[in-house]
Amino acid sequence: MTALPAALTIIPPNHPLVGRVSPPGSKSITNRALLLAALAKGTSRLTGALKSKDTVLMAAALRQMGVSVEEPDATSFVVTSTGRLQAPEGPLVLGNAGTAVRFLTAAVATVDGTVVVDGDEHMRVRPIAPLVAALRSLGIDATSESGCPPIVVKGNGSFGKGRVEIDGGLSSQYVSALLMAAPLGEGPIEIALTGSDIGARGYVDLTIAAMRAFGAEVEQVDAGTWRLQPSGYRSTDFAIEPDASAATYLWGAEVLTGGTIDLGVAADAFTQPDAAAQAVIAQFPNMPAVIDGSQMQDAVPTIAVLAAFNNHPVRFVGIANLRVKECDRIAAVSTELQRIRPGLAEEDGDDLIVHADPGLAGQTLPARIETYADHRIAMSFALAGLRIGGITILDPACTGKTYPAYWDMLAGLGVKLEPAE
Structure with a gap:
C-alpha cells in the first residue's frame, strides 16, 4: 500500500x-545502536535495523553532527565515526521521536559547541526537565524554558565526572540517556535513581546490554545505581532483534x-x-x-x-x-x-x-x-x-x-x- x-x-x-x-526491527534497540555507533571510533555495521520515521530522524541528526550513516539495504546501517559528535549548523529537529530527543539531549553535551535539540508540536509538550536537571548537576550548561523541548545544550567536549541523581519515574529514557553518554566523561560517573520507581526498567537493561556490546564498562552498584568508567566506545557489528x-x-x-x-x-x-x-x-x-x-x-x-x-x-x-x-x-x-x-x-x-x-x-x-x-x-x-x-x-x-x-x-x-x- x-x-x-x-x-x-x-x-x-x-x-x-x-x-x-x-x-x-526494534525501534528501541535501533536508536540505541545508532547513537552508540556514532560515539564509537571506526565503522559499525547494524543489521536487522528498523527503517521508520523515528530511526530516520535519529540517523539524520547524527549526519548533521559529522557522522557517516550509510544504508546499504532496507534493514542495515553502516555507521562511521571519529568517536566524537561535531556541532551541527542548525537545530536537531526530531519530530515526535522520544528516544532520539532524550538520548541526544545527553549525548550532545559531549559536543564542543552549542546544540539545540527540538521536536514537533507533540514533542514540545513531552517533559524533559528531570534530564535537564541531571545534566546541570554534572556542570553541563543545559536549559529548557518550558521543561519540554526545545533544549539548548552548550557542550565543552566532555560529559564531566562524579555522581548524578535522576528521577526516572516519568521515563526510563532519561536514565538510558545518561548511561549512554557517561563513558565519554572526564572520569568515572555514578548514576543513581532518586526513588525506586522507574518507567519500564527493562529498557535500562536493554541500554546496558547494547552499551557493553560497544565496549562500555558498566558496573551495577545496587538496584538503583550504576558506575561507569570513561572508557569510550569501540565500533562493532551489531544485530538488532x-x-x-x-x-x-x-x-x-x-x-x-x-x-x-x-x-x-x-x-x-x-x-x-x-x-x-x-x-x-x-x-x-x-x-x-x-x-x-x-x-x-x-x-x-x-x-x-x-x-x-x-x-x-x-x-x-x-x-x-x-x-x-x-x-x-x-x-x-x-x-x-x-x-x-x-x-x-x-x-x-x-x-x-x-x-x-x-x-x-x-x-x-x-x-x-x-x-x-x-x-x-x-x-x-x-x-x-x-x-x-x-x-x-x-x-x-x-x-x-x-x-x-x-x-x-x-x-x-x-x-x-x-x-x-
Missing part, C-alpha cells in the same frame, strides 16, 4: 488469520481471530520488556482482571483493545507514564473505546478500566477512530476492526513512526482495507 488515504476502514475477515510475518511492541499486534490478531501467525521468533527469545505481553495475550479471552502495565507500557493499548472482547472487565494499573507518551494514551484509549460503544471504558485516576463485552464481536458499530498522531493508537484499534464492522482508522500513515509496513502486513494476512473519506 504505497500511498495511504486519509482514513482506512477495516473489513472484518471472518476467518482465522494464518501466515508468516517478520516483524520489523525484531520489535516486541510490533509483535504484540500480531499476537493480538492471532487470538482475536483464532489464527496462527508465525513470527519466526519465539516470545521468550525477545530481550525487550514488551515481550511480557505475550503471556497476558495468550490468556485471552480470560485475561486477568487486573493487569500491571508498568513494565510493558507500549503494549498496553494493544491489550486494552483486546480487553474489550474479554470475558470479564480489566483494570490496567501502573500506567501513569502513558499520559506523557506520543499522546495521553490513557485518555486516548478510553475515549476511542467509548467511541465504539459508550461506557466501554473509563479512566479512574491514572488507571484504565475496560468494561469487557464479548458480544461486541460480530457487530457492526461504525466508529471513526482518532489516532492523535500516535502510531500505537492506530495499530491497536485496527485490531478492533478484525471483529467489529465499521471501524475506520483516521491518519493511518502515522504508523510509519515505527511500523511502515503495518497495513501491508494486515493485507498480506487477508484483511481487506478500504479507503474512507
